[in-house]
Amino acid sequence: MARLVIVSNRVPVPARKREQQAGGLAVVLEEALKGEVLWFGWSGRRAETLIVQPAMATRGATTFATIDLSEAEYRDYYAGFSNRSLWPLLHYRTGLVAFSREEYRGYRATNGKFAEALKPLLRPDDVIWVQDYHLIPLGRALREAGITQRIGFFIHIPFPPPSVIDILPPARELITDLAAYDLTGFQTEEDRENFAGCARKFLAGKEQAHAMAASVAIPVGIDGKAFAKMAKTSRMTAESHRLKHSLVGRKLIIGADRLDYSKGLPQRFEAYSELLATHAEYREKISFLQVAPRSREDVSEYRELKKSLDRLTGKINGKYAEFDWVPLRYMTHGLSRRLLAGFFRMAAIGLVTPLRDGMNLVAMEYVAAQDEEDPGVLVLSRFAGAAASLDAALIVNPHDTSAVAEAIHQGLTMPKEERHARWLALMSRIEQDSAASWCRRFLAGLTAGATSLRAAS
Ligand code: F6P
Numbered sequence: 001m002a003r004l005v006i007v008s009n010r011v012p013v014p015a016r017k018r019e020q021q022a023g024g025l026a027v028v029l030e031e032a033l034k035g036e037v038l039w040f041g042w043s044g045r046r047a048e049t050l051i052v053q054p055a056m057a058t059r060g061a062t063t064f065a066t067i068d069l070s071e072a073e074y075r076d077y078y079a080g081f082s083n084r085s086l087w088p089l090l091h092y093r094t095g096l097v098a099f100s101r102e103e104y105r106g107y108r109a110t111n112g113k114f115a116e117a118l119k120p121l122l123r124p125d126d127v128i129w130v131q132d133y134h135l136i137p138l139g140r141a142l143r144e145a146g147i148t149q150r151i152g153f154f155i156h157i158p159f160p161p162p163s164v165i166d167i168l169p170p171a172r173e174l175i176t177d178l179a180a181y182d183l184t185g186f187q188t189e190e191d192r193e194n195f196a197g198c199a200r201k202f203l204a205g206k207e208q209a210h211a212m213a214a215s216v217a218i219p220v221g222i223d224g225k226a227f228a229k230m231a232k233t234s235r236m237t238a239e240s241h242r243l244k245h246s247l248v249g250r251k252l253i254i255g256a257d258r259l260d261y262s263k264g265l266p267q268r269f270e271a272y273s274e275l276l277a278t279h280a281e282y283r284e285k286i287s288f289l290q291v292a293p294r295s296r297e298d299v300s301e302y303r304e305l306k307k308s309l310d311r312l313t314g315k316i317n318g319k320y321a322e323f324d325w326v327p328l329r330y331m332t333h334g335l336s337r338r339l340l341a342g343f344f345r346m347a348a349i350g351l352v353t354p355l356r357d358g359m360n361l362v363a364m365e366y367v368a369a370q371d372e373e374d375p376g377v378l379v380l381s382r383f384a385g386a387a388a389s390l391d392a393a394l395i396v397n398p399h400d401t402s403a404v405a406e407a408i409h410q411g412l413t414m415p416k417e418e419r420h421a422r423w424l425a426l427m428s429r430i431e432q433d434s435a436a437s438w439c440r441r442f443l444a445g446l447t448a449g450a451t452s453l454r455a456a457s
Contacts (some may be wrong), residue, residue, distance in 0.1 A: 032439035231369035234342030271404035293334035300450020344369035377411030
């Protein structure tokens with residue numbers, strides 16, 4: 001069997017595993033990978049001495065190879081072009097795009113450095129699978145370095161229509177990069193169609209035909225059974241007991257997201273505030289726990305968001321708190337996935353209301369964590385990729401705070417039979433679109449399609 005080479009910006013090298021947040025591509029891949037794997041990417045460290053020689057580590061059948069970034073590479077490639085241009089643009093937030101030619105040059109150069117460091121590690125029969133928006137040019141850089149192995153690419157975040165992509169000055173170059181892969185994967189059919197639209201707009205001839213034929217929509221998922229098991233055992237931990245004790249019988253509403261403007265946190269807090277304003281019966285009867293680990297603090301929009309959430313939390317708690325009740329518990333550090341699993345199981349409502357999201361695995365994790373006998377209710381944004389399959393959730397428009405408040409009310413008052421029926425429907429989709437099936441389907445496409453596609457070109 002061919003070795004699989006995964007390339008991603010973040011790599012869950014054994015020593016850094018504890019720092020992982022819930023969700024994210026590292027978690028999906030770890031759950032899905034079988035057989036011999038080489039996982040290559042950034043070490044997460046910034047170094048001034050430029051060593052392109054990767055650091056190696058092994059866990060089971062996976063070898064991790066990581067390189068450091070210089071301060072300038074980190075600034076231009078990661079904090080700069082990836083997270084100040086691509087991230088907002090691909091999440092439809094055109095007003096937040098802060099393009100700089102220098103950062104873009106750094107982004108491409110760092111992709112070149114990844115290619116240079118990866119090349120000597122490759123074997124002739126490897127299958128290479130590049131992950132996410134940080135590494136769009138990597139496939140072409142590898143080809144230019146003489147790599148002929150099959151190379152696939154998967155984008156974990158949304159992909160907007162051509163009119164939005166067009167805003168980015170190097171739009172054509174990036175679409176050309178994507179067309180250089182043997183197979184390009186998207187989370188939803190809508191994302192894939194948007195890419196096909198970009199191929200029509202920016203490419204021509206064989207390149208255009210290849211881009212359109214060699215793109216697929218395959219949703220990422222989780223290992224639902226493993227997460228359910230983790231939730232059951234985590235319910236027994238001291239932390240779960242402490243949370244339960246602190247609730248004194250009140251119903252728990254939970255949210256768990258990186259502190260990112262794509263997650264719709266201010267709107268979610270406003271919706272909760274509206275629920276307390278319009279449904280006074282819930283005051284002192286419910287508790288909303290929002291876990292929002294700080295993220296990308298080198299980017300000013302993230303610091304601004306934190307400030308506004310701090311203010312909003314103060315406003316809501318100042319208005320509604322009693323001496324023995326805090327309506328909104330907001331924490332900006334992360335919890336382990338295991339602990340969150342137990343907390344999800346305890347929560348009557350899971351609030352997942354991003355303004356845009358590629359998929360959103362927390363939505364699936366919340367459902368998988370539920371007690372089959374008495375499941376909670378998922379309130380899910382229609383703008384999360386997960387909404388395409390999890391349509392048995394209460395689907396909301398996160399911009400409509402009154403509708404979100406009403407959905408929470410509907411969830412809190414929903415009869416057990418309906419909660420159970422919805423949960424069963426959600427679970428069957430989660431099991432169908434698992435992490436393992438995502439991996440299998442993509443690799444089957446890459447292996448089967450690549451030969452004929454390359455022969456045709
Ligand atoms: O959603 C895209 C993604 O790269 C996830 O895989 C990951 O969980 C998240 O963003 C983390 O972002 P960063 O690597 O910038 O901390």
